[in-house]
Amino acid sequence: MGTSEIHAGWDSSQDAHGALTPPVYSTSAFARASHAELKALFERRAEGFAYSRSGNPTTAVLERRITALEGGIGALAVSSGQAATTIAVLALTPPGSHLVVSSRLYGGTSEFLDDTLADLGVEVTVADPWDLTAWEAAFTGTTRAALLESVANPGGELCDLPALSAIAHARDVPVIVDSTLAGPTLYRPGEHGADLVVHSATKHLCGHGTTIAGLIVDTGRFDPRRCPTRWERLTRRNRRFGVTFADEYACGRSGLLAYARAKYVTDLGATLPAASAQQVLVGIETLDLRTKKVSADAAVLAARLHGLPGVEQVHHATIPGRPDAALAARDFPHGTGGVLALDLTGGEEAAAAFSDALRLWSIAVNLGDARSLVCHPGSTTHSHLTPAQREACGVRPGTLRLSVGLEDLEDLWEDLSRGLSAARAVTEVAAIA
Numbered sequence: 452m453g454t455s456e457i458h459a460g461w462d463s464s465q466d467a468h469g470a471l472t473p474p475v476y477s478t479s480a481f482a483r484a485s486h487a488e489l490k491a492l493f494e495r496r497a498e499g500f501a502y503s504r505s506g507n508p509t510t511a512v513l514e515r516r517i518t519a520l521e522g523g524i525g526a527l528a529v530s531s532g533q534a535a536t537t538i539a540v541l542a543l544t545p546p547g548s549h550l551v552v553s554s555r556l557y558g559g560t561s562e563f564l565d566d567t568l569a570d571l572g573v574e575v576t577v578a579d580p581w582d583l584t585a586w587e588a589a590f591t592g593t594t595r596a597a598l599l600e601s602v603a604n605p606g607g608e609l610c611d612l613p614a615l616s617a618i619a620h621a622r623d624v625p626v627i628v629d630s631t632l633a634g635p636t637l638y639r640p641g642e643h644g645a646d647l648v649v650h651s652a653t654k655h656l657c658g659h660g661t662t663i664a665g666l667i668v669d670t671g672r673f674d675p676r677r678c679p680t681r682w683e684r685l686t687r688r689n690r691r692f693g694v695t696f697a698d699e700y701a702c703g704r705s706g707l708l709a710y711a712r713a714k715y716v717t718d719l720g721a722t723l724p725a726a727s728a729q730q731v732l733v734g735i736e737t738l739d740l741r742t743k744k745v746s747a748d749a750a751v752l753a754a755r756l757h758g759l760p761g762v763e764q765v766h767h768a769t770i771p772g773r774p775d776a777a778l779a780a781r782d783f784p785h786g787t788g789g790v791l792a793l794d795l796t797g798g799e800e801a802a803a804a805f806s807d808a809l810r811l812w813s814i815a816v817n818l819g820d821a822r823s824l825v826c827h828p829g830s831t832t833h834s835h836l837t838p839a840q841r842e843a844c845g846v847r848p849g850t851l852r853l854s855v856g857l858e859d860l861e862d863l864w865e866d867l868s869r870g871l872s873a874a875r876a877v878t879e880v881a882a883i884a
């Protein structure tokens with residue numbers, strides 16, 4: 452894995468100057484040798500770059516690298532993790548269709564499903580991924596995709612992807628897995644049943660909090676030709692582009708991602724800038740080392756916080772009694788990433804006091820940064836959800852999400868202890884009053 456992180460998708464001997472790091476092709480357009488050559492690109496009779504809104508050599512390196520890391524057949528780089536989820540869902544769910552989603556999702560995803568996707572006439576049923584009967588009951592005759600997170604944000608809940616995927620696949624429904632919190636060195640969803648993997652590359656993949664980026668990977672399981680009438684967008688000749696996107700599969704390429712690039716990335720302009728792609732490529736070079744360290748440190752911090760006065764609950768797969776402990780042992784041998792959450796007994800007031808007392812951890816809504824970050828999901832990432840939605844994904848008034856960075860573990864612990872003392876102080880004052 453470490454070798455692919457550094458070498459996959461780029462061969463410096465093919466570069467005119469032997470650049471070891473993939474260069475940033477900072478150009479809007481690409482000149483072709485003739486009128487006929489440029490025309491052939493637009494007619495999809497030739498491969499190459501014409502205009503960076505729909506493809507660029509630097510982003511193409513990133514696409515090849517994530518394809519190799521996830522063991523897929525192709526990838527699409529887009530402007531953000533939010534764009535990755537949105538485009539993956541839009542490509543599979545036409546108006547009038549239905550989507551099954553996990554109740555434990557990043558708040559921004561839930562907001563998209565409830566608002567913009569609803570405007571587009573797609574119905575959504577939310578189901579608990581830990582209840583296989585409820586998950587199965589959520590599927591209808593018009594279900595065209597299922598969506599879940601491999602490690603849920605913010606509670607770190609793991610899902611039994613082979614079991615959930617089998618239910619979807621029995622109905623010819625592809626499964627989209629947002630694997631942002633894990634990343635491919637800890638977990639490859641394609642090996643457990645996912646058809647598409649989406650990443651907010653903003654997080655662990657970039658690893659340094661410098662860039663907003665998203666990726667969609669086709670794992671090679673989905674083939675619309677198995678059920679051509681269901682996936683007519685792909686199996687019929689597309690009037691606008693003059694091709695049948697499903698034909699791509701005959702050449703081992705993703706027809707779905709070719710369609711998503713031609714239509715959605717182009718129409719929505721959800722392009723990843725080349726400079727951002729390079730930042731993510733540099734981040735990926737150390738992904739293996741970083742994710743293993745933050746996973747180990749998050750597990751230690753979770754264990755130390757568990758059971759302390761003022762801490763009602765710690766959310767991490769290693770906490771005794773968690774229903775997903777067996778899944779962690781089975782599917783995540785190198786850990787579950789650097790995110791954990793804790794519920795403070797004193798509610799939002801205690802969470803605020805805890806955060807404000809910290810000196811090393813930054814109060815910020817990102818995760819997977821080199822720096823350790825703390826955020827209060829109830830008033831930030833999950834604030835626009837209904838109280839019932841927040842409860843379903845484990846976000847309570849006293850919940851704090853911690854994203855463990857690369858600092859020394861004991862420094863992080865000392866700072867958390869300071870936060871905890873401040874939280875206890877306000878809770879005790881409130882109890883006396």
Ligand SMILES: Cc1ncc(COP(=O)(O)O)c(C=O)c1O
Nearest residue numbers: 531532533557604631651653664
């Ligand atoms: C699990 C998950 N998916 C998707 C996103 C959206 O990614 P981005 O912020 O890159 O648009 C986030 C952002 O926090 C996330 O945590």
